[in-house]
Amino acid sequence: MHGLMSELYPICRSITGKGVEKTLRIIRKHVPIKIRRIPTGKKVFDWTVPQEWNIQDAYIRNSKGEKIVDIRKSNLHVVNYAAPIHQKMTLAELKRHIHTIPEHPDWIPYVTSYYEKKWGFCMAHRQFKGLVNDTYEVKIDSRLSDGHLTYGELYIKGQSEEEVLFSTYLCHPSLCNDNLSGVVLSTFLAKILGGKALKHSYRFLFVPETIGSIAWLSLNEEKLGNIKHGLVVTCVGDPGKMTYKRSRRRDAEIDRIVSQVLKESGKPHETIDFFPYGSDERQYCSPGFNLPVGSLMRTPYGRFPEYHTSADDLRFVSPEYLADSLMNYLKVVDVIEQNITYANISPKCEPQLGKRGLYSPKGGDKRPPVTGILWVLNMSDGTKSLLDIAAQSGLRFEDIKAAADALRKKRLIVECERLHTAP
Numbered sequence: 001m002h003g004l005m006s007e008l009y010p011i012c013r014s015i016t017g018k019g020v021e022k023t024l025r026i027i028r029k030h031v032p033i034k035i036r037r038i039p040t041g042k043k044v045f046d047w048t049v050p051q052e053w054n055i056q057d058a059y060i061r062n063s064k065g066e067k068i069v070d071i072r073k074s075n076l077h078v079v080n081y082a083a084p085i086h087q088k089m090t091l092a093e094l095k096r097h098i099h100t101i102p103e104h105p106d107w108i109p110y111v112t113s114y115y116e117k118k119w120g121f122c123m124a125h126r127q128f129k130g131l132v133n134d135t136y137e138v139k140i141d142s143r144l145s146d147g148h149l150t151y152g153e154l155y156i157k158g159q160s161e162e163e164v165l166f167s168t169y170l171c172h173p174s175l176c177n178d179n180l181s182g183v184v185l186s187t188f189l190a191k192i193l194g195g196k197a198l199k200h201s202y203r204f205l206f207v208p209e210t211i212g213s214i215a216w217l218s219l220n221e222e223k224l225g226n227i228k229h230g231l232v233v234t235c236v237g238d239p240g241k242m243t244y245k246r247s248r249r250r251d252a253e254i255d256r257i258v259s260q261v262l263k264e265s266g267k268p269h270e271t272i273d274f275f276p277y278g279s280d281e282r283q284y285c286s287p288g289f290n291l292p293v294g295s296l297m298r299t300p301y302g303r304f305p306e307y308h309t310s311a312d313d314l315r316f317v318s319p320e321y322l323a324d325s326l327m328n329y330l331k332v333v334d335v336i337e338q339n340i341t342y343a344n345i346s347p348k349c350e351p352q353l354g355k356r357g358l359y360s361p362k363g364g365d366k367r368p369p370v371t372g373i374l375w376v377l378n379m380s381d382g383t384k385s386l387l388d389i390a391a392q393s394g395l396r397f398e399d400i401k402a403a404a405d406a407l408r409k410k411r412l413i414v415e416c417e418r419l420h421t422a423p
C-alpha cells in the first residue's frame with residue numbers, strides 16, 4: 001500500500017482533469033475498476049459537473065529571473081483549481097494571493113478554490129517572511145475547459161444483490177493521510193475481496209470528494225436500495241487510534257459491526273457520532289437517502305496538525321498503520337459476511353449437549369466452549385443475530401460464530417434470515 005502511495009504521491013490531482021485519470025489508470029493495474037466519465041455541464045441534483053482543470057506550469061520569479069516558487073517542487077504551491085495568470089506585480093500585490101501557516105512556518109498549506117475563480121500560491125511562512133521588495137513575475141499556466149468528471153468504480157458480485165459500499169476520494173494532490181491512504185487501502189481491500197467467495201456484493205468508488213459522490217448518487221438512485229452497509233475510507237495511515245464515525249442512523253448494523261470489531265481489537269479506539277460535515281458520508285447520509293454509511297478512520301480529518309499541509313507526506317503515513325487499518329476493514333467484512341440470525345428449533349429447556357458431543361466446559365479438541373453454545377441457544381429466537389449475541393455476551397464474534405456452526409451441524413438451530421439470493 002505504501003509503495004502504491006509513493007507512486008501516486010507526485011501526481012497533481014484535482015476534482016477533475018488528467019491527474020485523476022492518471023491515478024485511476026494506475027489503480028486499474030491492481031484491480032479491474034471501470035473508469036467512468038460524466039460530461040461538464042451535466043446537472044447532478046443541485047450541482048453542475050464543473051469544467052476540467054489542467055495545469056502545465058506555475059511559478060513566481062524574482063527580478064533576477066530566479067524561480068522562488070515552482071510547482072515542480074510541490075503541487076501544493078498552487079491553489080488547486082486556480083485560474084490562469086501571467087503578470088508582473090509588486091510584492092504588496094503578490095502578498096494578497098499567498099497563503100501560509102504562521103504556526104507551522106515550514107509547511108506549505110493545501111488550499112482549493114473550486115467554485116470561485118481565483119488564483120493564488122501557497123508557501124512556507126518562513127519563506128514568505130523573507131520576501132523582499134521586488135517586481136515578481138507570476139505565472140499559472142492552467143486551463144479550465146469542458147471535458148469530464150472522471151471516477152472509478154468496481155463492482156464485485158457476490159451471491160446476493162445486497163451490497164456493501166466502500167467509497168473513497170482521490171481529488172487531493174500530494175497529500176498522504178488525507179487521502180491517498182484511503183485510495184490505497186480501498187485498492188488492496190478490493191484486491192483481496194476480488195479473490196473470495198462472498199455472500200454480499202461489494203462496490204468500490206474512487207470519486208472526487210463531494211461533487212463525485214453527489215454525481216454518483218444522482219446517476220444511480222435506483223440502485224441505492226441494495227446498499228445495506230457502507231464506509232467512507234479516509235485517513236487510515238497515521239499513527240493515531242482507530243476512530244469510527246457512525247452513520248446518521250446511529251444504530252445501523254454497520255455501526256454495531258464496527259463497534260464490535262474495534263472493541264475486540266483490544267486497542268485504544270473511539271466512536272463518534274455522525275455530524276453533517278466531513279467527507280462523502282454527508283452525501284450518502286443526506287436525509288433523502290439516509291444510507292447506512294459510516295466512516296472508519298484513524299485520526300479524523302482536521303484533528304491532526306499535518307492535515308491539509310505539506311507535512312501530510314509519505315513519512316507521516318506508515319506501512320504499519322496502513323496494514324493495521326486494513327486488518328480492521330477485513331474484520332468488518334468478515335462480520336458482515338457471517339452475521340446470521342438463527343432460530344433454536346428445540347427451545348423448550350436446554351437440549352442435552354453431552355449426548356451430542358457439544359459439552360466442553362473449556363472448549364478445545366475443536367469444540368467451542370459451552371458458554372458460547374448456551375448464549376447462542378438462548379438468544380437464537382429469530383430476532384437476534386450473532387452480532388447481537390456477541391455484543392450482549394461480551395464474547396468474541398468468532399467464538400459465537402464457532403458455537404453457532406457447531407449447533408447448526410447438530411441441527412439444533414436453523415438460519416432464519418437468508419439473504420435474498422440473486423437469480
Ligand code: ZN
Pocket residue numbers: 172178301308
Ligand atoms: Zn481533505
